[in-house]
Amino acid sequence: RNFINHLEIGHPFAAPSVANGRAGGEDRTSLRVVHAPTRPLQKGSPVFEEHLMKLRSEGIEIEYIVLTRCPNDEVLRQVAAADLVLDELYSDIPLAGLGTEAAALGTAVLVGGYGGAALQRHMPARAIPQGHYTHPDGMCELLAMVLREPGFRASIAAANKAFVSECWNPDAVAARFLRIFRGDVPGQWRVDPTTLDYWQGWGAPERNTLELCRRLVELHGSSALGLDHNPALLATLLNRIRDLDTPVQ
Numbered sequence: 001r002n003f004i005n006h007l008e009i010g011h012p013f014a015a016p017s018v019a020n021g022r023a024g025g026e027d028r029t030s031l032r033v034v035h036a037p038t039r040p041l042q043k044g045s046p047v048f049e050e051h052l053m054k055l056r057s058e059g060i061e062i063e064y065i066v067l068t069r070c071p072n073d074e075v076l077r078q079v080a081a082a083d084l085v086l087d088e089l090y091s092d093i094p095l096a097g098l099g100t101e102a103a104a105l106g107t108a109v110l111v112g113g114y115g116g117a118a119l120q121r122h123m124p125a126r127a128i129p130q131g132h133y134t135h136p137d138g139m140c141e142l143l144a145m146v147l148r149e150p151g152f153r154a155s156i157a158a159a160n161k162a163f164v165s166e167c168w169n170p171d172a173v174a175a176r177f178l179r180i181f182r183g184d185v186p187g188q189w190r191v192d193p194t195t196l197d198y199w200q201g202w203g204a205p206e207r208n209t210l211e212l213c214r215r216l217v218e219l220h221g222s223s224a225l226g227l228d229h230n231p232a233l234l235a236t237l238l239n240r241i242r243d244l245d246t247p248v249q
Contacts, residue, residue, distance in 0.1 A: 001193070002190045002191060002192050002193070003190070003191055003193070004180065004185060004189050004190060004191070005122070005123065005189055005190070005191050007093060007119075007123060007127055007128070008123075008127055008176070008186075008188070008189040009173055009176045009177065009180075009189075010164075010167055010168035010172065010173045010176070011095065011096070011097065011100045011164075011168055011173075012168060012169065012170040012172075012173035012174070013100045013101055013104050013164065013168065013169075013170075014104075014169065014170050015101075015104035015105050016073075016076065029061055030061035030062055030063040031060065031061065031062050031063065031083045031084065031147055032063045032065065032081065032082045032083045032084075033052065033062055033063065033064050033065065033082065033083065033084045033085075033086060033147075034065045034066075034067065034078050034079055034082040034084070034085050034086070034107075035048055035064070035065070035066050035067070035085070035086040035087075036066070036067040036068070036070070036075050036078075036079075036085075036098055037066070037068065037088070039203070040068075042088075042090065042202070042203035042204065043087075043088040043089065043090075043203075044088055044089020044090055044112060044136070045066070047089055047136070047139070048086050048089065048139075049064070051139060051140040051143055052064055052143075054140065055140075055143065055144055055147060058144075060144070060147050060148065062147070065078060065082070075098075075101075076101060076105065079098075079101060079102050079105055079107055080105045080106075080107060082102075082107050083107075083108070083147075083153065084107070084108050084109070084110065084146060084147065084153065085098065085099070085102040085107050085108070085109040085110070086109075086110055086143075087099040087102070087109055087110065087111045088111060088112065088113075089112040089113075089136050089139060090112065090113055090114070090136065090200075090202060090203050090204055090205065091111050091112065091113040091115075091133075091202060092113055092114070092115045092198075092200070092201055092202045093113070093115065093119075094111055094113075094115075094116075094119070094128060094129045094132070094133035095109075095111065095129045095133075095160070095164070096111075099111050099129075099132075099160075100164055100168065102160075103129070103157075103160035103161055103163065103164045104161060104164045104165065105161075106157050106158075106161045107157055108132070108146060108153045108154070108156040108157040108160070109132055109156070109157075109160065110132050110134070110139070110142060110143060110146060110156075111132055111133050111134075112133075112134055112135065112136040112138075112139045113133060113135075113136070113200075113202075114135065114136070114198075114200035114206060115133075115198055115200070116133055116134070116135065118196070118197065118198035121197075122191065122195075122196070124188065126167075127167075129159075129160055129163050129164070132156050132160065136205065193229060193230060194229055194230050196230060196233060197232065197233055197236065199233060199236065199237050199240075207244070210237075210240055210241055210244055211244070213225060213237060213241055214241045214244060217238070217241065222234060222238060225237060
């Protein structure tokens with residue numbers, strides 16, 4: 001069945017009054033990077049740490065703060081004081097919870113994922129947060145650029161803050177829900193699942209997802225993938241599964 005694209009509605013967040021530690025941190029020589037993973041493996045935490053170690057070896061001074069099992073007010077305080085937030089590496093949307101909070105607090109945030117091309121095909125630019133969402137293979141390069149170039153980092157922070165403040169504030173999101181409840185749903189909010197060509201999903205590198213799909217097909221047949229309604233996407237995924245066994249030339 002057709003469904004409503006959640007990104008058209010948005011993630012509501014009203015930024016609390018949190019002291020911004022960056023303003024008083026001119027004496028700091030290191031860049032403060034914050035990561036707050038609820039599920040470190042699925043969020044890509046080991047890969048983020050590997051990237052940061054590489055950049056440290058290249059001379060970038062980085063203070064890396066990893067927050068686990070912290071109350072939300074402490075997370076927000078650390079996010080507001082950071083130069084950069086690393087949200088997650090395998091996200092299927094440009095801004096989830098932590099990313100939206102960082103954006104609203106005026107802190108630059110980076111998100112990795114495989115969904116960029118699909119979002120561009122299926123959504124208008126006005127509904128997509130810009131400038132910080134990258135393919136996982138490009139994260140290290142983007143991270144280096146953001147850390148080395150304060151102006152670029154500031155532009156990401158400003159663009160995302162403007163987006164969530166205007167488009168995802170609680171009143172705007174509530175108004176969209178009210179339109180849905182009233183049956184006043186714009187056509188561009190609706191998605192026909194037979195047109196989708198995105199399969200990577202959340203929380204894992206592409207190969208891990210393909211390996212899981214291959215096991216499902218071996219055990220239960222291709223119908224176990226739940227894609228009989230979308231033959232083109234099913235064929236794409238089955239071809240990618242077959243490619244796992246193709247030796248690299």
